[in-house]
Amino acid sequence: MNYYYKVIMKRILIPACIAATGMVAAMVYAGTDPVIVTPIGAGTGTSSFIQMNDAFTGDWQQYGQTFTNLQAGLFDQLFLVILTLIPAVFLLHYILIGAKHFDHEGEDVYFFSSTTRLIHWVAAVSFSLLVVTGLMIIFGKLLGGGTLIMGGRIVHIASALVFAVAAVFMFLIWLKDMLPMPYDIAWLFIMGGYLSKKKKPIPAGKFNAGQKMWFWLATVGGLVMAYTGWYLYTFQVTTDQLRILAIIHNFLGAAMIAMFLVHLYMSMFAIKGALTSMITGYKPREEVEILHSRYKI
Amino acid sequence: MGRMKFLCDVERCIDCSGCVVACKEGNQIPVGVNRRRVITINQGKPGEKSISVACMHCADAPCIAVCPVDAIYQRDDGIVLVSKETCIGCGYCFMACPFGAPQFPSGQVFGARGAMDKCTFCAGGPEENFSEKERKLYGQNRIAEGKVPLCAAMCATKSLLAGDADIVADVYRERVFKRGSGSNAWGWDKAYKKK
Incomplete structure (x- = not known):
């Protein structure tokens, strides 16, 4: 009885505990990394559009509009x-x-x-x-x-x-x-x-x-x-x-x-x-x- | 008369840059000038998206408003064109444009900017249609031939749409409906929204 108890502890329970702890730690880590948690294509259209606008000419609403109005009028x-x-x-x-x-x-x-x-x-x-x-x-x-x-x-x-x-x-x-x-x-x-x-x-x-x-x-x-x-x-x-x-x-x-x-x-x-x-x-x-x-x- | 518009479907654009090559080759654009560009955001990450942009031929075009010599004008079908013989290369249109469309080749003296070059919607310029001068200054005039612009014609995924606004909008609406997701087309509010 004592022998079987030892085998179960050594071969099954302890490795299972280590594995479970590792999985929890990995999930906690993944939850903090935006790249891992964001499913593909989940970014909203609006946020990617804003990024695209920035890549072109910066914040047009701020300086582009000011410049256009001043130069035009x-x-x-x-x-x-x-x-x-x-x-x-x-x-x-x-x-x-x-x-x-x-x-x-x-x-x-x-x-x-x-x-x-x-x-x-x-x-x-x-x-x-x-x-x-x-x-x-x-x-x-x-x-x-x-x-x-x-x-x-x-x-x-x-x-x-x-x-x-x-x-x-x-x-x-x-x-x-x-x-x-x-x-x-x-x-x-x-x-x-x-x-x-x-x-x-x-x-x-x-x-x-x-x-x-x-x-x-x-x-x-x-x-x-x-x-x-x-x-x-x-x-x-x-x-x-x-x-x-x-x-x-x-x-x-x-x-x-x-x-x-x-x-x-x-x-x-x-x-x-x-x-x-x-x-x-x-x-x-x-x-x-x-x-x-x-x-x- | 129809109203010409561009639409790039960001869900379909695969960053192949075929439109850029077609435009540059077909219109024989000088080195250093890109009438059309493709940019990619979040490259290599989830949420990567690409978009192809040239001149959007805006309804209330800021470039026309700021030009100090009135070199830029809009046709009845909405296409915005530049007269290279009137342009002085001051660069104000570049500062006013929300899409970075105006491009400037290096000039002859002091390397100062030459006349502005931008997407013509493949509709040439103010010169006579199909004339040698028009081809040399502005490239092809496919609109006068009854064809869509080169970039949209060759787009492999049909992400880039060009043509009559109602038809373009219908095609896009149908796509959005079938996909069951998505949003308004990039740049349309900025370029065509009535103030």
Whole structure:
């Protein structure tokens, strides 16, 4: 009896217990592994459709839709408003208040060195090309598209390379004079004195607050434009990132064109003969004393 | 007039990529451009599914909405086509498309993108039907010949359906009914749902 008991325990019960424990452990393990428990074809249609969508173009609902709505309904109108409203305001200013005249016959002050002027004009020509070709792409419909606008895109890329280099030098030569100063706030409050005809000394150093804003937008903003533009050219990022980059490129471009128009008006119309100082390097002493009163001659 | 639509039945697609080869060969598409692609999810795992996608020829196509030069247009039968001579290769259509359909060959200058290329539903382009220029720029014009697109014509499992929307929907509905399971066809809500 004792012998049979031992045999049954050894040959049957103990192995059976081990096997049962192993099976339970295997079932517990299998229950935690999604690959084993999911029967073939059990994934819902919806979940696999979502995975397929992700594999194509990311979350279209988030950035694709935003980009589509902005590009289809806002960007070209935004640029149109900038291109019409700003010149209209300046025309009104020119008629009502008029340009500032300074004595160009008297003593002159050497204001811009030849290196400065060279860097400025390289940046100016490449930036103007960027603005013109950029607007050509935005209003391509009106010009019929095709080879003309495609050529505009090529010029846009080429002049971006030139401007990117010039902007770095511009940043370095003017950084010290362009740092914000307390009197810049006073300049902003009186709008640089452009709303009155009086010739009172305006609080500004070598550059006024308006020029400083333009400087920071053109250099740091230019860097962002170069970064976003580079990826819009190479397309070496995800589709969702491309959409975000295109949105930034358009909004920042609008801001830069707005400031570009302001710069054009100020240098060519609002202050008579201001353009000459960037060609010859000399400014009339009276102009420096009034418009840049904090600048030590 | 009928409304042309694509439908890929994910329960039938076996990832053979025959549609991709047929499209590339039949339309003589340049290297680097894929008008049609097949992607597979959960490859080698339970729940593996494949789908073949080109341009869906959407009802309210976002590519048409964003194109800055109006190079993309929609025919009365719903087929969305691009005029390669108007396109400037800006890539906005690619950013707007939920299906990744627009493709860009590398251009001549600086390697900048050339004119956009995408599935034409084998309906050529804005040029004169069967003209040499149309064949060169856009490939075959099988719709004008009264045939379905190459990809759908050669699909071995008849997973990829193309043609008049009502007939395509009927075929699919019958399949779903016989299978007793399944759901709406992939992409149809996004491409054709009336807003």
